[in-house]
Amino acid sequence: MASITIKNLTKKYGKTVAVKDLNxxxxxxxxxxxxxxxxxxxxxxxxxxxxxxxxDSGEIWIGDELVTSAEQGIHKPPHEREISMVxxxxxxxxxxxxxxxxxxxxxxxxxxxxEIEGSVKKTAELLGISQLxxxxxxxxxxxxxxxxxxxxxxxxxxxxxxMDEPLANLDAKLxxxxxxxxxxxxLELKVTTIxxxxxxxxxxxxxxRIMVQKDGVTEQIGTPDExxxxxxxxxxxxxxxxxxxxxxDCTLFEEKKELYLDAKEFRIFLPAKMPSELRSYIGAxxxxxxxxxxxxxxxxxxGTVQENAIRMTIDLIEPVGPYLLLHLxxxxxxxxxxxxxxxxxxxxxxxxxxDLGKIHIFSKETTKAII
Amino acid sequence: MFLLPLxxxxxxxFKSLNDLINTIPVQPPLSPTIEPMITAFNIMERPLLNxxxxxxxxxxxxxxxxxxxxxxxxxxxxxxxxxMFLLFSIGIFxxxxxxxxxxxxxxxxxxxYNSLGGLxxxxxxxxxxxxxxxxxNFYGLIPxxxxxxxxxxxxxxxxxxxxxILPLSLLPFVVAAVxxxxxxxxDFLFGVTLARGLEAMPASVALANLKGTTxxxxxxxxxxxxWYALPILLIYLGLGKYLIRGYMAGAIKG
Numbered sequence: 226m227a228s229i230t231i232k233n234l235t236k237k238y239g240k241t242v243a244v245k246d247l248n249x250x251x252x253x254x255x256x257x258x259x260x261x262x263x264x265x266x267x268x269x270x271x272x273x274x275x276x277x278x279x280x281d282s283g284e285i286w287i288g289d290e291l292v293t294s295a296e297q298g299i300h301k302p303p304h305e306r307e308i309s310m311v312x313x314x315x316x317x318x319x320x321x322x323x324x325x326x327x328x329x330x331x332x333x334x335x336x337x338x339x340e341i342e343g344s345v346k347k348t349a350e351l352l353g354i355s356q357l358x359x360x361x362x363x364x365x366x367x368x369x370x371x372x373x374x375x376x377x378x379x380x381x382x383x384x385x386x387x388m389d390e391p392l393a394n395l396d397a398k399l400x401x402x403x404x405x406x407x408x409x410x411x412l413e414l415k416v417t418t419i420x421x422x423x424x425x426x427x428x429x430x431x432x433x434r435i436m437v438q439k440d441g442v443t444e445q446i447g448t449p450d451e452x453x454x455x456x457x458x459x460x461x462x463x464x465x466x467x468x469x470x471x472x473x474d475c476t477l478f479e480e481k482k483e484l485y486l487d488a489k490e491f492r493i494f495l496p497a498k499m500p501s502e503l504r505s506y507i508g509a510x511x512x513x514x515x516x517x518x519x520x521x522x523x524x525x526x527x528g529t530v531q532e533n534a535i536r537m538t539i540d541l542i543e544p545v546g547p548y549l550l551l552h553l554x555x556x557x558x559x560x561x562x563x564x565x566x567x568x569x570x571x572x573x574x575x576x577x578x579x580d581l582g583k584i585h586i587f588s589k590e591t592t593k594a595i596i
Numbered sequence: 597m598f599l600l601p602l603x604x605x606x607x608x609x610f611k612s613l614n615d616l617i618n619t620i621p622v623q624p625p626l627s628p629t630i631e632p633m634i635t636a637f638n639i640m641e642r643p644l645l646n647x648x649x650x651x652x653x654x655x656x657x658x659x660x661x662x663x664x665x666x667x668x669x670x671x672x673x674x675x676x677x678x679x680m681f682l683l684f685s686i687g688i689f690x691x692x693x694x695x696x697x698x699x700x701x702x703x704x705x706x707x708x709y710n711s712l713g714g715l716x717x718x719x720x721x722x723x724x725x726x727x728x729x730x731x732x733n734f735y736g737l738i739p740x741x742x743x744x745x746x747x748x749x750x751x752x753x754x755x756x757x758x759x760x761i762l763p764l765s766l767l768p769f770v771v772a773a774v775x776x777x778x779x780x781x782x783d784f785l786f787g788v789t790l791a792r793g794l795e796a797m798p799a800s801v802a803l804a805n806l807k808g809t810t811x812x813x814x815x816x817x818x819x820x821x822x823w824y825a826l827p828i829l830l831i832y833l834g835l836g837k838y839l840i841r842g843y844m845a846g847a848i849k850g
Contacts, residue, residue, distance in 0.1 A: 277744050304750035316745035320763040329759075330749040377749065387748075 227288035227307075227384040227417055228253045229274065234283035236269050236441075243269040245441040247283070251419065251434075256411050259421045260428040261438035262464070267421045268389055270438070274419065275310055275387050276303040287385060304333075306385075309378040313390040315370045317362045317377065323349075324358040327376040334381070348380045351410075368399045375407075379414060386411070386418040392427065404430060425465050429453070437461050454583075459592040462514050462585055468550060470514045471560045474589070477507050486513055486586075490556030491535045496581055500596055506588070511595070514585035517550070520562035521578050522569070534576045542571055553577065605825075608818040609633060616815055636806065636819035642794055643802035644823060647781060650712045650798070654719035655776040659769055661720065662727025666768075667761050669728070670735040671743050672753065681732065687725035692785045695722075700789055710792045718790060719780045727772045734768040735761065770838040778828055799824050 229251040236244045244266040251257045259267035272278045274285055276292065279300055285293040287308070292301045309330070317326050324345055325332075331341045349355045352372045362370055371391060378386060391407070392400045408431045411418050422428055428435050429449045437444040437452065437460070445457045456462035462470050475488040484495040484503065493513075495503075535555050543550035549567060553560045553575075562577060569575045586595045604621045609632055611625040619626060637644075668674070669681050699718060700709070708714030738761070746756045787798035806813075806820045832839070 272744075275744075275748055277747060303744075303748040304752075308748060310745065310748045312741040312745055314739055314741050316739065316741035318742065318746075318760055329746075329751075333750040333755065374745075377745075 228255075228286075229385065229417065229419070230284075230286040231270075231274070232284040232286075234270065234273060234280055234285065236266075236273060236278065236280045242441050244273070244280075244438075247443055249436065249443075249446070251417060253417055254415045256408070256418045256420065256431055256433045258428040258432035258435045259419065259438060260423070260425060260435050260464075261444075262423055264440075265438040266441040267423075267438050269441075271387050271389055271419060271421050274385075275308055276301055276306050307383045308385045308387055309381065309383040310387040311374050311378050311389065311391040313393050315374040315391075315394075317370055317373050319362050321361075322358065323354065323360050323362070323365070323373050323376075326362070326373050327358075327380050330377060330381045344380050345376075348376045351379075352376050367395055368403065371395060371403065375410075379410075379416075382414075382416075384417065386416050388418065388420045390422055391420075393422075393424075400427075407431065425467065429465070437464060439464075455594070456585065457594050459512060459514075459587045459594075462587070462594070466516055468517050468561050468563065470516050470585070471520070472512050472514050473558050473560075475511050475513045477503065477509065477511055477586075479504070479507055486511070488513065488555075488558060490558050493533055493535075493579065493581070493584075503586070503595065506586075506595060510589040512587040512589050512592075514587060515560075515579050516583065517561045517563040518548075519580040519583040520553075520560065521580065522551075522562075522564050522567055522575060533581065534578055536574060537577050538574050539569055539571050542567070542569075602825075605818045605821055608815055609822050611815050613813075613815065632813070632815035632819040633822070635813075636816050636823055639806065639816075640799055640802045640820055640823055643797045643799040646712060646715075646791075646796055647787075647799040648827065650715040650719065651777055651780045653712075653716045654723060654780050655773050657716065657720040658723030658727050658776050659772045661724050662772060663731045663762070663765055663769070664757070665724065665728040666731025666733075666735045667757055669732045671738075671740070671756075671761070681728075684725050684728045687722075688729060690725075692722075692783075696785070696789060699786070703790055709790065710796050712796050714790050715786065715796060715798070718786050719776075719783070722786075723776050723780065727776065730772050730775070731765070731768050734765070738764060767838065767841055770835055774831060774835055774839055777831060781828060 229249070231247055231249040234244055234247040235242065247270060259270060261267050269278065273280050273293065274287075280293060280295050282295045283293075284291060284296070287306055291297075291299055292306050293299060318329065321329065327345045327348055328341050331344060345358070346355065349358055352375060354369060354372050354376065357365065357369060357373075362373065365373065371394075374391070392403055395403060404427060420427075420431065432449055434446060434448055435452055436446045439460055445452060445461045447455075452461055452465050456465065459472070463472070473488050475486045478485055478487055484499060486493040486495060537553040537555045537560065539551055540554055540559075541552040543552070548563045548565055551562045551564055551567065553562060567575075584596075587593065588595055600622070607624050608616070608621060610628040610630065611619065612627060612629045612631065615625045615627060665684070669677050703709050703714040703718060706714070706717070708717060742760060743756060746760050751759065782800065783798070784800045784804070787801045791797045791801065803820045803824050806817045
């Protein structure tokens with residue numbers, strides 16, 4: 226059991242900067258997710274923690290032990306770090322039986338034979354693969370292989386689990402199921418876990434905290450709730466949430482001491498409770514964001530006044546099941562809204578309203594969130 | 597049609613000198629005899645043994661070293677590994693004749709001239725180039741994550757080689773071994789230059805010597821050729837199945 230501290234980590238591949246000046250503190254027993262599109266540096270960070278790659282600058286601490294320091298020339302090999310790792314392609318040894326695969330980390334450490342057998346059996350039981358111990362990997366299904374890889378990781382009770390997209394190769398149904406099991410397992414074993422994924426649903430459902438990365442730069446670190454409801458910039462706002470948040474260019478202006486957002490096709494009256502620093506952005510180019518579920522069909526949203534009712538045309542209605550996806554157009558601005566039900570038909574004009582308590586405003590220049 | 601030479605070899609082998617004159621080559625012997633087989637064997641016994649010894653040894657050494665090289669070149673990234681590989685590849689295309697003089701000089705300086713050791717060394721060195729290429733290509737198919745997993749599981753470089761890489765290498769070993777065995781066994785040039793006396797003379801050289809200058813004992817020569825071809829024939833018959841699988845290994849994931 227250990228916390229992980231990363232200080233000023235930078236890793237370059239040639240001229241490309243894979244990870245830039247990363248600072249991070251992961252608490253003991255935390256389920257921490259690195260989230261980002263491919264090539265954002267999340268796996269590189271994971272490999273650096275594992276000790277599989279050397280870094281160009283910075284420090285990595287596991288617990289109170291300094292395991293990597295580019296400046297002091299410290300680089301502990303992976304097996305001295307008390308970590309274990311699950312890979313995307315499982316990386317189970319094809320020539321060994323399931324038993325030997327799980328036992329491998331213990332055999333390498335010259336653990337006593339009886340002890341190995343006990344640990345392997347216990348682990349297999351925990352993962353429900355006891356009946357598979359004599360099989361070879363090629364006789365297993367994807368889900369079973371995934372469990373074997375997991376078994377190999379947990380059998381020696383490391384201080385930290387590192388998981389590199391472990392569910393990416395499973396089919397959708399199994400992925401959901403395994404996701405829940407994995408989370409339960411982590412809660413049961415109480416081991417600090419770092420989980421790399423590009424799937425925001427996985428991140429949101431499993432994580433205690435998430436770090437969103439893009440092009441090697443940390444965009445935001447926070448709980449799933451913080452990332453969803455208070456994204457700190459345009460990228461995080463757009464990356465998290467499905468269907469995606471609606472964005473539109475707008476400017477802020479003041480009329481009779483009241484603040485309005487002007488999106489050209491429509492304007493929105495901002496209630497007085499908006500933070501006062503917003504006034505300094507009057508006239509500046511802004512981007513407004515609103516999540517599809519915060520656009521309502523009827524004028525019943527909080528803080529809505531008559532002026533905020535926006536006329537829109539329905540382009541297309543997509544029934545998803547639990548809700549309907551409305552593709553709308555306010556003039557030339559496309560919007561997506563999720564509604565429980567509607568009587569309206571495609572190409573019909575409807576009156577929509579936005580929940581003003583839930584709108585996000587970003588600076589177009591810095592892409593940082595203002596509210 | 598392609599079996600005709602072998603057929604002729606077999607028919608001629610079992611012919612007496614009389615049959616040799618009275619029949620055409622493809623005809624079976626009128627009164628079969630194993631006399632030529634025995635005569636040829638008596639002459640070639642020692643050279644065959646020599647050949648077998650240094651071929652087996654050089655095959656094992658070159659395969660093992662090629663496997664280690666391939667592992668190092670694909671899974672341990674070190675500075676200059678690409679240049680190293682390039683040099684190995686160039687080695688494959690070096691003609692035997694080009695290295696003959698320096699080879700003989702080196703071997704004799706090492707005191708290995710006219711010994712099985714010298715032949716083993718020469719063939720191993722020459723073979724490493726092609727075996728390295730072969731193993732490197734095969735190990736390129738083994739996913740890196742397997743190596744990384746083993747590293748995090750606590751295995752060092754040699755443990756990974758021994759416990760992960762080597763057990764997965766049956767196919768390339770068969771392919772490389774057959775390739776090496778055949779080419780070393782068939783080699784004439786190194787044998788004729790590095791060995792002078794009977795104690796190190798390879799079977800290929802002994803077979804050539806059977807030709808004689810005035811006599812033409814076709815049956816004995818053919819018997820010698822049969823003896824000489826036998827090990828290769830046996831290997832191909834025995835390992836053919838693996839060989840085909842090995843040649844197709846590109847399509848199979850490690």
